[in-house]
Amino acid sequence: MNMLKFLTAGSVDDGKSTLIGRLLYDTGSILDDQLEALQRSNRKNDDGTIDLAILTDGLKAEREQGITIDVAYKYFQTDKRKFIIADTPGHIQYTRNMVTGASNAELAIILIDARKGVIEQTIRHSFLVSLLAIPHIIVCVNKMDMVDYDRQVFNNIVADYRAMMAKLDLSDVEFIPVSALKGDNVGFKSDRMFWYEGKTLLDYLETVETHIDEDIKAARMPVQWVVRPQTDELHDYRGYAGKVLSGTFKLNDSVTVLPSGFTSTLDRIELFDKRPEEASAGMSVTLHLKDEIDISRGDILVKSSQPPIVSQLIEADLCWMDTKPLDPTHTYLIQHNSKVTRCKISEVLYKMQINTLEKLYDEEFKLNDIGRIVIKTAEPLAFDVYQQNKANGRAIIIDSRTNLTVGALMFRAAAE
Amino acid sequence: MSTKPDYLDELEAEAIHILREVAGQFEKPALLFSGGKDSITLVRLAEKAFRPGKFPFPLVHIDTGHNFEETIQYRDEMIARIGEKLIVGYVQDDIDAGRVVEQKGKNASRNQLQTVTLLNTIAKHEFDACIGGARRDEEKARAKERVFSVRDEFGQWNPKSQRPELWDLYNGKIHKGENVRVFPISNWTELDVWNYIRREKIPLPSIYFAHERDVITRNGQLMAASPFLNMDDEDVVQRKNVRFRTVGDMSCTAAVESYAFEIDDIINEISASNISERGARMDDKVSEAAMEDRKKGGYF
Numbered sequence: 153m154n155m156l157k158f159l160t161a162g163s164v165d166d167g168k169s170t171l172i173g174r175l176l177y178d179t180g181s182i183l184d185d186q187l188e189a190l191q192r193s194n195r196k197n198d199d200g201t202i203d204l205a206i207l208t209d210g211l212k213a214e215r216e217q218g219i220t221i222d223v224a225y226k227y228f229q230t231d232k233r234k235f236i237i238a239d240t241p242g243h244i245q246y247t248r249n250m251v252t253g254a255s256n257a258e259l260a261i262i263l264i265d266a267r268k269g270v271i272e273q274t275i276r277h278s279f280l281v282s283l284l285a286i287p288h289i290i291v292c293v294n295k296m297d298m299v300d301y302d303r304q305v306f307n308n309i310v311a312d313y314r315a316m317m318a319k320l321d322l323s324d325v326e327f328i329p330v331s332a333l334k335g336d337n338v339g340f341k342s343d344r345m346f347w348y349e350g351k352t353l354l355d356y357l358e359t360v361e362t363h364i365d366e367d368i369k370a371a372r373m374p375v376q377w378v379v380r381p382q383t384d385e386l387h388d389y390r391g392y393a394g395k396v397l398s399g400t401f402k403l404n405d406s407v408t409v410l411p412s413g414f415t416s417t418l419d420r421i422e423l424f425d426k427r428p429e430e431a432s433a434g435m436s437v438t439l440h441l442k443d444e445i446d447i448s449r450g451d452i453l454v455k456s457s458q459p460p461i462v463s464q465l466i467e468a469d470l471c472w473m474d475t476k477p478l479d480p481t482h483t484y485l486i487q488h489n490s491k492v493t494r495c496k497i498s499e500v501l502y503k504m505q506i507n508t509l510e511k512l513y514d515e516e517f518k519l520n521d522i523g524r525i526v527i528k529t530a531e532p533l534a535f536d537v538y539q540q541n542k543a544n545g546r547a548i549i550i551d552s553r554t555n556l557t558v559g560a561l562m563f564r565a566a567a568e
Numbered sequence: 569m570s571t572k573p574d575y576l577d578e579l580e581a582e583a584i585h586i587l588r589e590v591a592g593q594f595e596k597p598a599l600l601f602s603g604g605k606d607s608i609t610l611v612r613l614a615e616k617a618f619r620p621g622k623f624p625f626p627l628v629h630i631d632t633g634h635n636f637e638e639t640i641q642y643r644d645e646m647i648a649r650i651g652e653k654l655i656v657g658y659v660q661d662d663i664d665a666g667r668v669v670e671q672k673g674k675n676a677s678r679n680q681l682q683t684v685t686l687l688n689t690i691a692k693h694e695f696d697a698c699i700g701g702a703r704r705d706e707e708k709a710r711a712k713e714r715v716f717s718v719r720d721e722f723g724q725w726n727p728k729s730q731r732p733e734l735w736d737l738y739n740g741k742i743h744k745g746e747n748v749r750v751f752p753i754s755n756w757t758e759l760d761v762w763n764y765i766r767r768e769k770i771p772l773p774s775i776y777f778a779h780e781r782d783v784i785t786r787n788g789q790l791m792a793a794s795p796f797l798n799m800d801d802e803d804v805v806q807r808k809n810v811r812f813r814t815v816g817d818m819s820c821t822a823a824v825e826s827y828a829f830e831i832d833d834i835i836n837e838i839s840a841s842n843i844s845e846r847g848a849r850m851d852d853k854v855s856e857a858a859m860e861d862r863k864k865g866g867y868f
Contacts, residue, residue, distance in 0.1 A: 155575035222730060224712050227705045227757045234575045236755055248732050255734040376588040379621045386620055393617070395585040395736075424616040435577075436584035436617070449592045473732045487737055490592060548737045555741040557731045 153229075156362055159238040159254045159286075161277040162263035167294045171263065171332035172226060172239055178339025178354065181228035221246060223253035232358040242273060244507075247280070247520035248473040251560055254280060258362050259288040261353075266299045266329075270312040272507040278313075279506050282320040283469060283522065283562065285539050288360050289325045292353060296345065297331040303347045319509050321539075328353055366433035370458035370536065371399030372544045373431075374489035375451045379438055391422060391438035392447055394490070397543035398536075399455065400432040401439065406456040409447050410534035415456055416441040433543070450491035452534050452544075460534045460544060463566035465498070469538075470517065470525045474551065474558035478517035484558070486529055488547040494530040495549070501525060526567045538562035576764055580613065583752035585736060586715060587617040590625070590697050590750050593740035597625040597697040597750075598655070600686075603639035604815035605772055606701030606753060609761055611650065612770050613752060625699070626653040630686050632678040633660045634796040634817035642773040657689035676798055677819040687723045690747055697740065697748045705757045709860035715754050721745035727860065758813075759838055766831045776834070778811045778826045789822035813838075 162168030176182050226237040238253035240246075254260065260281045264274055281289060291313055299305045306329045317325065328337055329348050336342035339354045351359075379391035401407070405418045420440040421431045431437040439453065447453075454460055472478055478497060486495040502511040503523035517523065538545030539562075549559030587610075590597050599614065601607045614623050629643060647654045659681050662668045667688070668681045690698060704711045714730050716738045731739060740748055753761070765772065782793040784803040791797055793805050796818045810823035811834075828834040 153575055155578050221728065222712055224708070225704045225755070226711065227755075229757075229759075234757075234760070252732045252734055256736070376585070377591050377618075377624075379618060381621045389620065393588055395581060424619060434581055436581040436588070485741075487739065489737070490589075543735075546735055546737070548732075548734055548739060550739055550741055552741070555739070555743060557734070557739045560732070560734050 153233060154362060155234045155236065156259060156357060156360065157236045157238065157257050158259040158261060158357065159240050159250075159257040160261045160263065161240055161250060161254070161281070162242045162294075166242075166263045166265040166268075167332045168239070168242065168263050171261070171292065171294060171330070171338065172237060174332045174335060174338045175237075175354065176226065176228055178335065179228050179230055222249050230354070230358060235357065242277065244273070244276065244520065247276075248471070250277070250280060251284070251471055251473070254284050254286060255560070257284075257286050259290065259357070259360060260286045261290045261292055264291060264293050264309055264313070266293050266295045266305055266309065269309050270316060274313070275316060275509065276506045278316065278320055278322065279504070279509065280522075282322050283471070285321075285542055285562075287324060287364060289322060290353065290356060291325060291327045292332075293327065293329045294332055296329045296336060297334045301329075301331075301336070301342075301344045303345075306348075326350070326356060328356070363433070366398055366543075367400050369398040369433070369541050370460065370544075371401050371405070371455035372397040372460065372536070372541070373401065373437075373439065373453045374491070375447055375449055375453065376490045378448060390444070391440055392453065393436075393438045394453075395436045396431050396433050397489070398433045398541050399458065400430050401453075401455065402430045407439075407441060407453050408456040408459065409445060410452050410454060410460070411462060411532045412446070412451065414443075414445045414447075416443040416445060418442075452489065452491070454534065460536050461563075461566050462532050462534045464529045464532045465567040466527050466529070466533065466535070467501070467564045467567040468525060468527055468547075469562040469564065470497070470523060470527075470549075471560040472517040472519060472521045472558065473560065474554075474556060475519050476551075476554075476558075477519075478559070483552075485550040485552050486527065486533075486547050486561070487550060488533050488535065489544070491531075491533065492550075493533075496528050497525050498528040499526040524564070527561065535563050537564060539564075576760065576767060579753070579756055579760060580616070580764070582736070582755065583610075583613045584617045586738065586750065586752040587614055587699065589738050589740070590699060591618070593738070594697040594748070596693065596695050597699065598628045598690075598693065598695045599623070599625050599699040600701070601627040601629050601643070601654075602701070602815065603629070603635075603643050603773060604701065605761055605765060605776060606703065608646075608770060608772060609753060609756075609764060610699060610701050611646065612768055615650065623652050626655050628655045628657065628689060628693075628695075628698070630657045630682050630689065631659065632682055632817040633658065634678055634794075634819050636773070636775050636792075636812075636815065636818060638773045638775045639815055642771075655689070655693065657685045659685045661685070662688065673798065678817055679820045682817075683723070690723070695747060696742065697750055699750045699752060701753060702749075702751050703756050703758070703761075704751075704754050713751065713754070715751055716740055717749045717751065718742060719747050719749060723747075725749075759835070762831070762835050762838060766835065773815065775812045775815065778809050778829050778833075780807055781810050781823065782806070783808050783810060783823055790825065791822055792818055794818045 160168050224239045228235050240250040240253035262277050293309050310327045330337045337352045373394045373396045375392045375394050377393040379393050407418050408415045419442045421428050422438040480497050483494050501524040536544040545563045547561040548557050551558045659678050662685050668684045714733045782805050783790045811826040828837045
């Protein structure tokens, strides 16, 4: 059995929490004491049924206001798969929290209220999903019960969404008409929408392919920790511990250490008590090289035949996440895998007006702003283009004055 | 097409990655060890992350004094087996020194008092990161918490201003006096932990398995009869076949009736169960926001 991490994006009233509640309910994931707590609570639907939405509101402030402020993670499983839901806020004010929740997702559910159709926030959520290069999208047209399960309403929304998609780099998109409140096409196929011939939401979640091509991408492993027991019997032991970001390392592969550029041969792969012949994407392993070379935390091991880009000047998409605007004169820290070095934003190329997808050229980067910049780093980074190899194409910016994470970077290319 | 990793492999690799980030980013980390199955799982993950080297951190146990003796015995045998350092912070020391006052009444527990001992132990040893076994599926405040959860110098969690946490890039930068709580098994469920324990053949304290024990019924829950429980004439001691789903101190951890003698039985029992794990914790029954409030005050 494998695992699927997905996010749900929606705004205050389009029924996102109800949809998650419905998924949990239809898969039998709500336990007796949780149901009992629901019954105890004061919030009920108009028809007196329990309000599935309150399952997902975790903080007092959220229950008070009836909104999602920060991402909450929910877990359920079926016979086919384990699921992790990142339930993210939809409001523009909490864009950084949505990006947090979306960053590890392989699939995004975008909710559209059937009565409202494609609106600004649909565009914003779709843009963020495209920016983060989430491979699969399901557009759930919700509240179909409120429009008499009308096929034409659904078809019009699908057409509108497809027109918008053309402006974004979105590929795999599915459309499902649902009513989370009444339970149509979530866990069970709806009789009331006999005209819909596709899968239910759950069906799709259970069968969508994950981790596509990760193993065949270029092999990368940042060194997190050097294992050196320094005991009498293991005097010469030096193992480089880390998680393989992408690709596959095999015994006897020629391996290059970056940024130093030294090359050696992969001698041994350790996974605790196992000695596998290869280490592929997602595995946390310890690697041994034939030669003794200087390697420490922050270095990255790559397959010599598949070199990454090495540069100190990088063009990247930036999402700004701090209440204090970006200061182009300030020296920040950049964390790229296990490497931390100093950096400056040397140029702002443009900012996106993310509700309309227009470019802006004259404004400063404030909280939740997204755009294209050039970053200059104190030491060279060995990276890949985010859209081609997400795992080695991303970084965060930290403000050393506050220690806060203030920016998310997705690398596009080495800059001139 | 390549073979996809099993979800337990994925969860394991993620947790090992997080443990190694702690080792790489912090000066004085510690692993909080309760003797429960989650922290026992953390110890196995630390072995996978750092062997054949030593752990780059000691284990820290906050001892309420109201222990199941099986837990302490397990702890000491485990420490001897893995050869790592153990530091114990005693709640009794804080009671004796007058820093905390023992609760009174029928439902008295030392659960709340642990927070003070935990914060004192962190301050005394200047720990900058504390690894814990909390999971997001346990409780809805925990469902909101980051893997690297920054606490201010009073140990407080501020849920409304958490740092963004993107991809698997964990920002452990802090000011002096602050510390970070790190939760490597955030994404595991109770069932995942049990499946992992079975797969890895990890030994557990015997109280997790069905055994005969004297219990009383208190607020609809079965509590182990012990000198730590304030009992009166209304409490009727019965002998039952029970086991524990979580291991807290004896005055706040309820038992469930069970005939699950083997790990397979337990996994079947949990799969079929309709009560969540923390449903057997009196400390969470106080109010809807009981956990959120305790975390804000510095609790695990």
